[in-house]
Amino acid sequence: MEDSYRDRGSSGGMVSWVAAELLQRGLVDGIAHVAPADPDAGGRFFRYSISRDLDALNRGAKSRYYPVDMAGILEEIRAVPGRYAIVGIPCFIKSVHLTCAQDTVLRERIVFTLGLVCGHMKSRNMVESFGWQMGVDVRDVARVEYRLKDPSRPANWYRAQLSCRNGEERQQDWWHLVDGDWGSGFFQNSACDFCDDVVAETADISFGDAWVEPYSSDGRGTNVVVVRSPEIHALLRNGMEQGRVALSPVDAGFVRETQAAGFRQRREGLAYRLGWARRDVKPRKRVHSGHHHLGWRRKLIYRLRYMISRGSSGAFQLAKRLGRPGIFMAWGRLMLKLYHGVTYSRGRLGAAFDWAERRLG
Ligand SMILES: Cc1cc2nc3c(=O)[nH]c(=O)nc-3n(C[C@H](O)[C@H](O)[C@H](O)COP(=O)(O)OP(=O)(O)OC[C@H]3O[C@@H](n4cnc5c(N)ncnc54)[C@H](O)[C@@H]3O)c2cc1C
Ligand code: SF4
Structure with a gap:
């Protein structure tokens, strides 16, 4: 049943x-x-x-x-x-x-x-990155809330809160955070x-x-x-x-x-990824490798998500090692601009992709 x-x-x-x-x-x-x-x-x-x-x-x-x-x-x-x-x-x-x-x-x-x-799992680095962006050192964080409930705001306007050891609380809406667009895949676990x-x-x-x-x-x-x-x-x-x-x-x-969105990513997106992502593993899935029906722009979205999910950890680690969070932010902003242009037709990049799509089909 x-x-x-x-x-x-x-x-x-x-x-x-x-x-x-x-x-x-x-x-x-x-x-x-x-x-x-x-x-x-x-x-x-x-x-x-x-x-x-x-x-x-x-x-x-x-x-x-x-x-x-x-x-x-x-x-x-x-x-x-x-x-x-x-x-x-x-x-x-x-x-x-x-x-x-x-x-x-x-x-x-x-x-x-x-x-x-489940859409995907995030890594623990996301908390530290949220801290960078809210002006809090992760070592000073006592509690994390990923989604505060607020009946006066739409449920899909996620707002995160970091509570500090000294009693201070910092909040920020996810869309103001460089890694806060869930669909773009920042800090996604690679198994996903x-x-x-x-x-x-x-x-x-x-x-x-x-x-x-x-x-x-x-x-x-x-x-x-x-x-x-x-x-x-x-x-x-x-x-x-x-x-x-x-x-x-x-x-x-x-x-x-x-x-x-979750089904798209794990049906047509998965079928596409099976063809090129991680050639060393060949998981058996309910969908088979294939992408003939996908347009170039859709493929680009899946490629970008993959790049962001893999690249965000590397960019974060580099920024952390050098003690320069700005490296991660700059990389993140660039990737997000690209992702939003391709996916949501935002900004000049979006207009360029729309134009290319009209020309190339
Ligand atoms: C990683 C992740 C990704 C998600 N992606 C989506 C999505 O794409 N689409 C969607 O509709 N919903 C998604 N959800 C589920 C959604 O966020 C809610 O958890 C779900 O709707 C239940 O909400 P609730 O208000 O009834 O939960 P509550 O009544 O608040 O209870 C939540 C329960 O889940 C437990 N819990 C929380 N996180 C975890 C965890 N990581 N592992 C095990 N138990 C946990 C809590 O301890 C609590 O008992 C996701 C959840 C997680 C953890
Ligand atoms: S593999 Fe990833 S997407 Fe699948 S259930 Fe686990 S955390 Fe969620």
């Missing part, structure tokens, strides 16, 4: 809602998810942890575009008997299933998987170039954002949910009947539309 819903902006984060239901109804003893960490204890801003009550669960809400690993929580699940749910991006959920296939203890204890729709799972297909339930109008302009944020587990479906229906959660059924086409 597979059913899809859109929440009506009144339910808060749907992941947290479902996870809370699982805990409160005693269906699980713990939820493994990504929560803020103390950077002094391990140098990381986020890590996987297991929440066993609602307070801990709520402290871990919100999206974290930060690399993490599951080794610690898998150890804890092995060591502490109980039933667990794991929240994760598609590749992590798939890894959980593969691990469970070989580990009977984990298989018995991990009873639900809650998947997050070969990923074809957008909606966490192997999870019991998947959650995403409704990136179509009018929902993307609704500052409360609107989730889309794809449910595949009868038990979790029953929880949702119960919540709807009792008026504790407001969901409307939608079809698969609606969900697909909300993730149109």
Whole structure:
């Protein structure tokens, strides 16, 4: 079975809602998810942890575009008997299933998987780069918020916040940050170039954002949910009947539309990349290498994204080593100008690409 819903902006984060239901109804003893960490204890801003009550669960809400690993929580699940749910991006959920296939203890204890729709993962360097641009040294940062919620602004106007150890808070909209155009691929993990799972297909339930109008302009944020587990479906229906959660059924086409960019990048974009990116690896994917139907401008967009995702780490490392963040900013601004010209027809470059497209077809 597979059913899809859109929440009506009144339910808060749907992941947290479902996870809370699982805990409160005693269906699980713990939820493994990504929560803020103390950077002094391990140098990381986020890590996987297991929440066993609602307070801990709520402290871990919100999206974290930060690399993490599951080794610690898998150890804890092995060591502490109980039933667990794991929240994760598609590749992590798939890894959980593969691990469970070989580990009977984990298989018995991990009873639900809650998947997050995923565009790509960022590297931890992004936090430091945000710091450069907000005038904060990353060593002085105590907490990171990638997306502040503000009901008075469209949900797709991301605003990041860095909270400093001295209590100061710095905020900036993503579009004012050189690496803040999500689609351009700054600091993208290289594995994401070969990923074809957008909606966490192997999870019991998947959650995403409704990136179509009018929902993307609704500052409360609107989730889309794809449910595949009868038990979790029953929880949702119960919540709807009792008026504790407001969901409307939608079809698969609606969900697909909300993730149109993600599907383009990991269907036609992936088929194109398979032909030339990383010739040393030949992953088997649901799409085959091919690009005959793509125009030159579309190909250029995929090439540029690839260049930006690979080049941003190099430019960042060089700037850091030389103690000159300006090197990264200058490189980033140049690449962004090019990307925006090709992709959105912005500026003089955009006009030049439009002209070339009219001439060349
Ligand atoms: C790297 C990444 C890329 C994403 N890309 C897209 C996209 O392209 N399109 C889209 O529609 N949605 C994307 N999402 C999902 C989206 O940002 C929301 O997480 C999702 O819609 C659920 O929102 P919510 O308000 O219900 O979450 P909340 O109720 O706030 O709960 C979020 C839950 O997810 C957990 N969590 C946060 N980050 C991670 C992580 N990295 N790994 C494991 N658990 C985590 C939190 O601990 C919390 O329990 C992405 C998320 C991530 C982490
Ligand atoms: S795009 Fe795919 S490989 Fe990359 S983080 Fe998301 S699920 Fe994992």
